[in-house]
Structures are given as structure tokens and as C-alpha cells.
Amino acid sequence: MKQVLDVLQDSTIASKSGKDKRSRFWGVYKRVAEEHDSEFLERYATDMDIVLIFSGLFSAVSTSFIVAMEPNLNPDPSDTTNALLKQLVLIGLGNLAEAGSTPVDPTSTWTLTAPTLWIQTIAYASLSMSLLAAFGAVLGKQWLGYYKSNRYGRGSQEERGKRRQEKFDGLITWYFDAIVQSFPVLLQISLLLFGIALGGNLWYEQASIAWVIIGTTVFGFLFYSLTVMACLISPACPFQTPISTILRVLCVDSKIISPNSGGRSPSESTLQGFYTWCSNDFPVTSSGPRHCCKVSYVFFDVRRF
Numbered sequence: 001m002k003q004v005l006d007v008l009q010d011s012t013i014a015s016k017s018g019k020d021k022r023s024r025f026w027g028v029y030k031r032v033a034e035e036h037d038s039e040f041l042e043r044y045a046t047d048m049d050i051v052l053i054f055s056g057l058f059s060a061v062s063t064s065f066i067v068a069m070e071p072n073l074n075p076d077p078s079d080t081t082n083a084l085l086k087q088l089v090l091i092g093l094g095n096l097a098e099a100g101s102t103p104v105d106p107t108s109t110w111t112l113t114a115p116t117l118w119i120q121t122i123a124y125a126s127l128s129m130s131l132l133a134a135f136g137a138v139l140g141k142q143w144l145g146y147y148k149s150n151r152y153g154r155g156s157q158e159e160r161g162k163r164r165q166e167k168f169d170g171l172i173t174w175y176f177d178a179i180v181q182s183f184p185v186l187l188q189i190s191l192l193l194f195g196i197a198l199g200g201n202l203w204y205e206q207a208s209i210a211w212v213i214i215g216t217t218v219f220g221f222l223f224y225s226l227t228v229m230a231c232l233i234s235p236a237c238p239f240q241t242p243i244s245t246i247l248r249v250l251c252v253d254s255k256i257i258s259p260n261s262g263g264r265s266p267s268e269s270t271l272q273g274f275y276t277w278c279s280n281d282f283p284v285t286s287s288g289p290r291h292c293c294k295v296s297y298v299f300f301d302v303r304r305f
Contacts, residue, residue, distance in 0.1 A: 026157045033164055037151070044144055044180055048137040051183050055134035058187070062127045062194055069123065069201060072116045115204055123197040129190035136183035143176070178250065181242040188243070192221060 151167045152160040171177070195217035202210035224241070231237045231244035 022158065026161045029161050030157065033161070033168075037148075041144055041148055044140065047180070047184065048140045048144070051133055051137040051140075051187055055130045055137065055187055055190075058191065058194075059127060059130045059134070062123065062130060062190075065194070065198065066120075066123050066127060069116075069120060073112065073120060115200065119197050119200045122193050122200070126190045126193035126197060129186045129193065133183045133186040133190065136180075136186065140180050140183060143180075147171070178246045181245050184242040185246065188224070192217070195220070 147167060151164045153163050154160070155163070195213060199210050199213040199217055202213055227237075227239040228241055228244045228247070231240055232247060235248070
């Protein structure tokens with residue numbers, strides 16, 4: 001019964017104007033937070049699904065390439081067979097001096113060449129990064145599910161709102177956006193390494209064909225670099241990429257206005273603003289002065305309520 005009375009005292013049923021304002025505030029907070037979280041969860045869930053699908057397909061292609069190059073890491077058994085057959089033919093022809101008195105063993109003089117070593121190293125690094133990206137995407141799906149199911153919890157509307165704000169503050173504090181965006185970056189680096197390994201392998205087999213792979217890889221790398229630079233120069237650039245998002249987050253981190261509870265838990269602090277997107281300078285109006293936000297996060301302007 002005491003808990004029911006406490007909930008009723010903090011609800012919109014209370015007749016005090018202060019309570020009415022708090023109720024309206026937290027009602028608007030929940031509506032805006034739901035809109036933001038819905039878009040936030042949908043965007044990252046879609047990104048993680050894309051990473052999982054692409055990394056699975058790319059890992060299969062990369063594994064096939066590595067299996068095709070694996071014989072280069074060990075001596076070819078057919079070389080020993082051919083050398084022994086040649087020695088038998090020489091003995092049959094009576095050319096004992098050239099045949100020698102001991103069996104031929106080409107593997108004793110075989111050594112792994114430096115080009116083969118670095119090509120295989122890059123290929124295995126590409127495969128490892130694609131698998132790491134897939135692993136990160138699985139973790140990302142779990143993190144999103146945890147945030148979705150635990151952001152509110154139980155309690156009054158104000159308690160649930162403060163608990164949700166605490167969860168969202170954790171996303172900002174622990175650079176959730178940058179970490180999740182790093183998984184597609186790993187996949188892109190893996191694709192670049194695969195192109196380098198493929199071009200290097202073909203270079204020592206057929207240089208004319210290798211130029212096609214090398215040219216395509218260089219063009220893709222330059223194009224990607226230019227799009228990243230364009231996004232950093234102009235936030236309105238439509239060619240947004242995960243790495244440009246990470247760099248922008250790191251650049252604007254010092255400008256983010258984050259809630260400061262002075263060492264207290266968020267349940268002890270009061271929230272005074274509303275979330276807003278940064279696509280345009282949008283004024284956040286509260287009971288205090290107006291503020292504009294120009295950062296890539298949605299944030300609260302915290303003051304006494």
C-alpha cells in the first residue's frame with residue numbers, strides 16, 4: 001500500500017502544479033526518448049545484420065583463396081616424385097655419374113620465399129579481421145537487446161525516465177557509437193587486405209592480370225579516402241561512412257554537453273531539457289535559457305527543475 005501511495009504522489013493525479021509540470025515533463029521525455037531509441041535501435045540492428053551477412057560471405061571467399069595458396073607454404077610432394085623418376089631414367093640409360101649414388105631429396109633444399117610469406121600473412125590477417133567483425137556484430141546485437149529490454153525497468157514514470165537516462169549516459173560515456181561503428185571498419189580493412197594479398201599473389205604468377213586487381217584496389221582505397229575527407233569537412237555530405245562517424249565522434253567529444261551529476265547517481269539529479277537531433281541547429285527550450293546543439297549525439301541540458 002505504501003508503494004501505491006508513493007506512486008500516486010508522483011503521478012499526474014496530484015493536484016500540485018509542480019507535480020503537474022513534472023508529470024508533463026516526464027511524459028514528453030518518454031515520448032521523445034521512445035522516438036530516439038526506436039530509430040537508434042533500428043539503425044544499429046540493421047548495421048549489425050549487414051555486417052554479419054557480408055562477413056559470412058566474405059569469410060567464405062577469403063577461406064577459399066587461402067586454401068588455394070596453402071600448398072605454397074610446404075614443399076610440393078610431386079617435386080620429389082619427379083626428381084626420383086628422373087634419377088631412375090638416368091640410371092636406366094646408364095648415366096650413373098649424372099644420376100648420382102644417393103636418392104634425390106628436393107625438400108632438403110626447399111625454403112619459404114619472402115613474397116609467399118607476406119602474402120599469406122596478409123591473407124590470414126584479412127580472414128581474421130572479417131571473423132572479428134562478425135564476432136563484434138554478434139556482441140553488438142546482444143548489447144542492443146540488453147539496452148532495449150533494461151532501459152526503463154519498473155517504478156514511477158520519473159524513476160523509469162531517470163533509469164533510461166542513466167543507461168543512455170552509459171552509451172555516451174563508454175563510446176558505444178564508436179565501438180559499434182568499428183565493426184564495419186574492421187570489415188572494410190579486411191576487404192582492403194584481401195585485395196592486397198590477391199594482387200600480390202597474382203603479381204608473381206601473371207603480372208598483367210595482377211594490374212587489374214591492383215588498379216581496382218587502389219581506386220577503391222582512394223575513393224573511400226576522399227569520401228571520408230568530404231564527410232569530415234562537411235557534415236552535410238551524404239557519403240557518410242563508419243570511419244567518418246568515428247572520427248567525428250572523437251572530434252566533437254569535448255563539445256558534447258553531457259549530464260553532470262557531481263558524483264551522484266542520476267536518480268538524485270534532475271533533468272531539464274529534451275533530446276534533439278543535430279542535423280540542424282535546433283533550439284532546446286526549457287524553463288531556463290535556450291541552447292542549441294551541434295553535436296552528433298542527442299543530449300540533455302541539465303539544470304534544476
